[in-house]
Amino acid sequence: MTQTVQGSGVRAGDAGPRRSFDGLRGNRALWAFGVLALTWVAAVLFARGFGSLASVRYLVQTASFLGIVAVGQTLVVMMSGIDLSVSAVVALSAVVCAQVAAGSGGAVAILVALAVSALVGVVNAAGIVWLRLPPMVMTLASTTVISGALLIYTNGSPKSASIPLLDALANGSVAGIPLATVLWLGIAAVAVWLLHLSRLGAYAFALGTSEPASRASGVPVPVTTLVMYAACALLAGVAGLVLLGFTGTSSLTMGNPYQLLSIAAVVLGGTSILGGRGHLLGTVAGALLLTLLTALLVAWNLSEGLRQVALGLLIIVLLLLYARERRTA
Amino acid sequence: MRNRLDLLGLCALLAMVLVVYQRLDPTLLHPSTITILSAQFLPLILAAAGQTIVMLTGGIDLSLGAVLSLGMAVFVIYPPDAPGGVVAAMALALAVTVLAGAANGVLVAYAGLPPIIVTLAASFLWGGVTLIVLPQPGGHVPEGLVRAYNLGWHGLALPAIAIGVALGLWKLVKTTHFGLALYAAGGNEHGAYANGIDTRRVKIYAYGLAGLFTGLAGIGLAIQTGSGDPTIGVPYTLNSIAVAVLGGISFFGGVGQMRGTLLGALLLGLLTNLLLFTGISTFYQMILQGVVLIVAVAVKTLATRKAVA
Numbered sequence: 001m002t003q004t005v006q007g008s009g010v011r012a013g014d015a016g017p018r019r020s021f022d023g024l025r026g027n028r029a030l031w032a033f034g035v036l037a038l039t040w041v042a043a044v045l046f047a048r049g050f051g052s053l054a055s056v057r058y059l060v061q062t063a064s065f066l067g068i069v070a071v072g073q074t075l076v077v078m079m080s081g082i083d084l085s086v087s088a089v090v091a092l093s094a095v096v097c098a099q100v101a102a103g104s105g106g107a108v109a110i111l112v113a114l115a116v117s118a119l120v121g122v123v124n125a126a127g128i129v130w131l132r133l134p135p136m137v138m139t140l141a142s143t144t145v146i147s148g149a150l151l152i153y154t155n156g157s158p159k160s161a162s163i164p165l166l167d168a169l170a171n172g173s174v175a176g177i178p179l180a181t182v183l184w185l186g187i188a189a190v191a192v193w194l195l196h197l198s199r200l201g202a203y204a205f206a207l208g209t210s211e212p213a214s215r216a217s218g219v220p221v222p223v224t225t226l227v228m229y230a231a232c233a234l235l236a237g238v239a240g241l242v243l244l245g246f247t248g249t250s251s252l253t254m255g256n257p258y259q260l261l262s263i264a265a266v267v268l269g270g271t272s273i274l275g276g277r278g279h280l281l282g283t284v285a286g287a288l289l290l291t292l293l294t295a296l297l298v299a300w301n302l303s304e305g306l307r308q309v310a311l312g313l314l315i316i317v318l319l320l321l322y323a324r325e326r327r328t329a
Numbered sequence: 330m331r332n333r334l335d336l337l338g339l340c341a342l343l344a345m346v347l348v349v350y351q352r353l354d355p356t357l358l359h360p361s362t363i364t365i366l367s368a369q370f371l372p373l374i375l376a377a378a379g380q381t382i383v384m385l386t387g388g389i390d391l392s393l394g395a396v397l398s399l400g401m402a403v404f405v406i407y408p409p410d411a412p413g414g415v416v417a418a419m420a421l422a423l424a425v426t427v428l429a430g431a432a433n434g435v436l437v438a439y440a441g442l443p444p445i446i447v448t449l450a451a452s453f454l455w456g457g458v459t460l461i462v463l464p465q466p467g468g469h470v471p472e473g474l475v476r477a478y479n480l481g482w483h484g485l486a487l488p489a490i491a492i493g494v495a496l497g498l499w500k501l502v503k504t505t506h507f508g509l510a511l512y513a514a515g516g517n518e519h520g521a522y523a524n525g526i527d528t529r530r531v532k533i534y535a536y537g538l539a540g541l542f543t544g545l546a547g548i549g550l551a552i553q554t555g556s557g558d559p560t561i562g563v564p565y566t567l568n569s570i571a572v573a574v575l576g577g578i579s580f581f582g583g584v585g586q587m588r589g590t591l592l593g594a595l596l597l598g599l600l601t602n603l604l605l606f607t608g609i610s611t612f613y614q615m616i617l618q619g620v621v622l623i624v625a626v627a628v629k630t631l632a633t634r635k636a637v638a
Contacts, residue, residue: 082445084567131627134580136389140567141619148615156612260391260449273443305464308457315450316436324441 028270029282031322036289043292047299057178059291064184065239065246067287069258070265071184071191072235074283075228077266078195079207080275081135083229085124086236086262088146090255093117093240095150098161098250106163110241117237120146121230128229129222143259150252158250166245180242185284187235192280194231204228208275264315265290267323289318335577335629339592346599353606364481366598367489371549372397373568374492374594377576378499379430379542380569381590386515386535387582388437388444392429393543393569395455398562400426400547402459405468405557415471423544429455430540434533452566459559468557475555488549495545499587502538511535516583571622572597577629597621 043050050056069086076083093113101109120142127138150158172179195201203224206214215221239258244250263273269286271278293314297307351357376397383390390396400422407418429451436447478487502508513521514528522528546565551557574580575597576589600621601614 127623127627131623132630133623133626134574136570136580137574137622137626140571141622143567143619144615144622145619148612148617148619151612151615152610260452263445263449267446267449273446303461303464305457305460305462308453308460310457312450312452312454312457315453316440316442316447319442319446319450320440323446 028322029279029285030270032269032282032285032289035318035322036285036292039289039292039296043296043299047296049299050296053176057173057176059295060181060288061178062295063288063291064178064180065243066258066261066265066291067184067284068187068239068242069236069262070269070283070287071188071280072232073262074266074269074271074278074280075191075195075204076135076232077208077263077271077273078275078278078280079204079224079228080211081128081225081229082263082273083124083139083232083236084136084259085120085139085142085146086232087255087257087259088143088150089117089120089233089236090240090243090258091250091252092120092146092150092255093237094244094250094254095154095158095252097163097166097241097244098159099154101161101163102159106165109161109163110165113241114234114237117240118230118234121233122226124233125222125226125229129225147252154252156252158252160249161244162248163245166241167248168245170242170245180246183238183242187238188280188284191231195280200224200227205276208272208277210276261290268315268318270323272323336586336589336592338629339576339589339596343592343596343599346596346603350599350603350606353603360481360484360486363489364486365479366602367486367492368479368549368553369602370594370598371488371492371553372546372565373572373598374591375495375542375546375549376565376569377572377590377594378495378587379539379546381573381576381578381585381587382499382511382535382539382542383444384515384570384573384578384580385511385582385585386532387518388532388536389448389570389580390430390433390536390539391445391448391566392433392451392455393448393539394562394564394566395452395459396426396429396540396543396562397547397550397565398559399429399455399459399462400544401551401557401562402463402468402547402559404548404551405470406463409469409471415474419548422548423541426540426544426547427537428540429458430543431533431537433540434536437536438529438532456560456563459562463557463559466556466558468551470552470555472555474552478552488553491545491549495542496587496591499542503587507531507534512583514582518582568597568618571618575622575625 040050069090073083073086093116096116097109097113100112124139124142127133128135169179169183174182195204203214203219206219207221207224236258240255243254265286266283267273267286268289269278269282269284271282293311297310302310347357354362356362376393380390380393403425404418404422407421409415409418411417433448433451436442437444440447481487510521510526510531513526514531518528547562550561572593573590576585576591576593578585578590597618600617604614604617605611
């Protein structure tokens with residue numbers, strides 16, 4: 001049992017904090033950090049400008065947008081769910097914030113945007129729990145609904161907004177570390193607690209391992225699902241706000257890259273897409289790794305097409321290296 | 330029996346939509362309207378057919394949109410005055426999409442990675458290849474073909490015929506040993522394997538066949554619009570999944586009929602058009618699409634839950 005189920009919810013729930021971090025040691029999340037370190041060394045050696053402190057700072061700053069979304073995605077994937085609506089929520093949050101800010105000021109706008117984002121997560125969870133929709137169908141449907149609603153809300157032309165707080169959050173730094181990165185790491189820390197140290201996290205792992213077994217053993221499925229999806233959507237909303245601060249404008253398509261990249265970051269971080277196995281810190285490495293790879297491909301002056309081909313091949317090769325699923329016997 | 334009820338429900342819904350449609354647009358059954366509608370629906374129908382085949386194996390294809398664009402791109406960049414002309418262009422485009430699909434299948438079968446992950450990475454890969462083949466919208470399709478396709482050729486609705494031929498092909502495939510193996514492998518992989526079915530080969534063929542349907546969808550889209558666009562396929566990935574699910578194809582493989590997928594695609598397409606007649610902004614189409622998907626799948630799940638649990 002202990003050999004076959006690494007870092008599973010059963011163990012995390014039984015043995016508490018210490019075991020959970022043991023899980024990381026034997027886990028593929030460590031691989032993700034290893035590959036990240038190797039890639040970075042390779043980048044410093046074979047590409048220009050990756051060794052400087054400024055470049056590292058820029059890298060972690062840009063990785064935090066994807067990173068925040070991916071942390072949320074991890075919460076959902078761990079219980080064998082998936083959230084395809086993160087792309088729409090990123091745009092929703094930014095667009096709503098920009099729109100509301102024009103009339104009611106920045107603080108209100110931020111609160112409204114976050115509330116709307118979390119609401120999407122609650123609706124997703126409600127559909128999955130009570131209407132019994134497969135997560136992929138439910139979040140896909142909310143993606144199209146949100147996209148349509150945003151078109152109607154903005155009449156096709158979303159506003160730009162300059163909100164000092166978001167501007168500081170996206171571009172400012174403390175002690176040389178970008179604030180966006182500080183925010184990301186803070187969020188990741190809370191999420192590590194939620195997923196790996198709290199009771200709710202143990203439930204999520206259990207759900208990811210086997211839903212019927214969890215139901216039978218009294219896991220509160222609705223509450224767990226609700227919290228995880230709401231947290232995922234809320235984090236996508238936060239990412240949307242930081243992006244709004246970064247670019248100063250909102251657009252209807254600004255979230256699109258995050259739909260698939262957030263899932264890629266989770267999986268590259270060593271989490272099983274089937275749920276129940278992995279560590280949230282791996283996702284942090286996964287987001288950094290994807291951002292670094294992209295930056296590297298840009299530095300090599302490859303065309304957009306070649307960049308995508310290379311990224312696709314690299315993802316497949318890396319996954320073959322360390323993320324193969326054990327064949328179910 | 331449950332399956333039949335599903336299909337009957339979809340048929341009833343479709344009939345209702347058709348009656349309303351006929352009242353708003355009395356030319357519904359004229360050949361020219363059928364031609365226009367089928368030209369408009371063909372890419373989604375064929376893409377959803379491809380997605381259905383993959384879903385029947387218990388997989389999912391997130392790279393479908395990218396492969397669709399790839400087929401479109403290869404088709405429109407082949408010079409029309411080169412040997413073979415349009416026919417060669419079609420053959421080349423289909424060869425490329427079948428290979429792309431089969432490559433996905435090889436990875437799913439042999440790499441030990443879940444289909445959702447393989448095809449997610451493949452969506453970057455094929456999207457990139459498409460951008461290399463056709464960096465920006467362009468290329469060309471013979472004008473005569475575009476006209477014949479969209480306006481009818483001697484009174485024949487070419488896109489409708491193409492859909493019919495493609496679905497006839499599926500019908501044929503389904504009766505073969507491979508067709509049986511496909512359902513068997515999707516329904517119970519280990520059981521199928523134990524009964525001597527080479528489940529890996531079945532998966533590779535299935536993804537390749539899905540590539541064929543996806544390629545046909547791409548070619549249809551190119552002929553309909555008269556040119557190529559390297560990113561136009563992207564929405565088809567999720568829309569094809571939505572239509573297949575609407576048509577009763579299970580995520581877990583082995584369950585569902587291609588008829589269901591066809592009805593699902595027609596239903597969604599006609600509903601979207603109905604909204605146009607009402608004069609409501611086209612922005613509402615997307616909301617409608619999402620709501621239809623939720624309601625249809627939820628009603629089905631809740632109606633059949635008792636029988637399952």
